[in-house]
Amino acid sequence: xxxxxxxxxxxxxxxxxxxxxxxxxxxxxxxxxxxxxxxxxxxxxxxxxxxxxxxxxxxxxxxxxxxxxxxxxxxxxxxxxxxxxxxxxxxxxxxxxxxxxxxxxxxxxxxxxxxxxxxxxxxxxxxxxxxxxxxxxxxxxxxxxxxxxxxxxxxxxxxxxxxxxxxxxxxxxxxxxxxxxxxxxxxxxxxxxxxxxxxxxxxxxxxxxxxxxxxxxxxxxxxxxxxxxxxxxxxxxx
Numbered sequence: 001x002x003x004x005x006x007x008x009x010x011x012x013x014x015x016x017x018x019x020x021x022x023x024x025x026x027x028x029x030x031x032x033x034x035x036x037x038x039x040x041x042x043x044x045x046x047x048x049x050x051x052x053x054x055x056x057x058x059x060x061x062x063x064x065x066x067x068x069x070x071x072x073x074x075x076x077x078x079x080x081x082x083x084x085x086x087x088x089x090x091x092x093x094x095x096x097x098x099x100x101x102x103x104x105x106x107x108x109x110x111x112x113x114x115x116x117x118x119x120x121x122x123x124x125x126x127x128x129x130x131x132x133x134x135x136x137x138x139x140x141x142x143x144x145x146x147x148x149x150x151x152x153x154x155x156x157x158x159x160x161x162x163x164x165x166x167x168x169x170x171x172x173x174x175x176x177x178x179x180x181x182x183x184x185x186x187x188x189x190x191x192x193x194x195x196x197x198x199x200x201x202x203x204x205x206x207x208x209x210x211x212x213x214x215x216x217x218x219x220x221x222x223x224x225x226x227x228x229x230x231x232x233x234x235x236x237x238x
Contacts, residue, residue, distance in 0.1 A: 006229045008181060009192035010222055011063060011167065012199065014042035016211040021055050023215035027222040032056060033087065033194070036077055037067040041210035042196070046077040053081045063087050063109070071100045078104040085109060087138065098133045107135040109167060113142040114153045128164040137162070138194060139184075141170035150197035150208075152176070155183035162188045173198035174220035178228035185232060195221055 012024040013033030024032055034049035035042040044052070046064075053062040062081050066074055068090035078084060086108040088097050094110075101108040110131040114122050128137050139158070141151040152171035166188035168180050172195045184191055199217040201209045 006232050008225050008229055009190075010225055011192065011194040012196070012213070012218060012221075013063070013065065013169075013194055014040075014196040014200075014211055015052060015213060016042060016044055016048075017213070018052065018055060019215070020213035020218075021052050023213065023218050025055070025057060025060055027215075027219045028226075029060065029218070029222065030192075031061040031063050031085070033063040033065055033196070034081075035065045036069065037065060037089070039067075046080040049077070050080040053084070061085055065089055066092075068092065071096075071103070074100050075104055078106060085135065087111065089138075089140075094130045094133065097131065101133075108133075109136045109138050110134045111138040111140050111169075114139055114158075114170070116141050116143075116151055116153045120157050124159055124162055128162050132164070134164070136165040136167050136192070137188075138167040138169050152180075155180055158184065158187060160187055164188055165190045165192070167192045167194050169194035169196075171198065172221075174217060174224045177221060177224050178231075181225070181228045181232070193225060 009030040011031035011033055012029045014035050015021050015032055021032060034044050036046060037043055056062060062084040064077055064081060064084045065087045086101055086106050088108060089111040097108050097110055112124060112127050141153045143151055150171050168184055172180060172193060177193055197208060199213050199221050201212045201214040203209050
């Protein structure tokens with residue numbers, strides 16, 4: 001009996017404009033991330049996140065990203081954006097994440113900041129156990145500050161079996177996402193991907209325009225994920 005086809009879920013993060021939300025939805029994104037961290041160049045207010053989230057059709061999920069935010073502000077943001085997943089990307093404890101998510105009846109993701117050069121020095125199994133209440137563990141490269149660094153880590157050196165749903169993030173692009181999927185497929189209960197800087201527009205000076213997405217790059221990223229899914233499905237049926 002053949003296995004059902006794999007469909008990797010895709011989140012496009014750090015959106016700030018209506019046209020970028022529309023482009024992500026048109027390309028086939030499953031989730032849209034809004035950064036509610038004031039120090040990020042991709043920051044939006046809860047009110048702005050709510051405006052953008054109202055453009056989402058059914059079955060495309062908003063995700064609210066927080067970094068060391070107060071429970072009061074998180075709950076206020078949740079009141080603005082219905083049905084959002086909470087993503088904690090700072091130094092939040094398991095108890096803090098669970099308490100605020102439970103108070104609002106929302107699932108949450110917890111970001112694991114993986115060292116770029118020696119991933120095995122980070123105990124991902126212990127981290128997953130500590131945050132076992134999380135819907136997913138997001139794998140991001142450790143950079144100065146909190147996320148958004150556009151850096152990858154050595155995917156091949158992660159544990160072979162992690163008791164959690166995994167979301168691969170950190171430095172993904174249309175060119176390397178298939179490699180990331182090949183490296184981590186089967187290492188968690190499921191595998192999704194999360195991209196931000198890898199689908200951003202480039203200014204006249206050749207520098208990325210943080211918070212401004214490129215519709216063509218979004219479409220290329222989604223196409224690359226679907227091609228990787230098709231390749232994996234073909235390999236499992238041979």
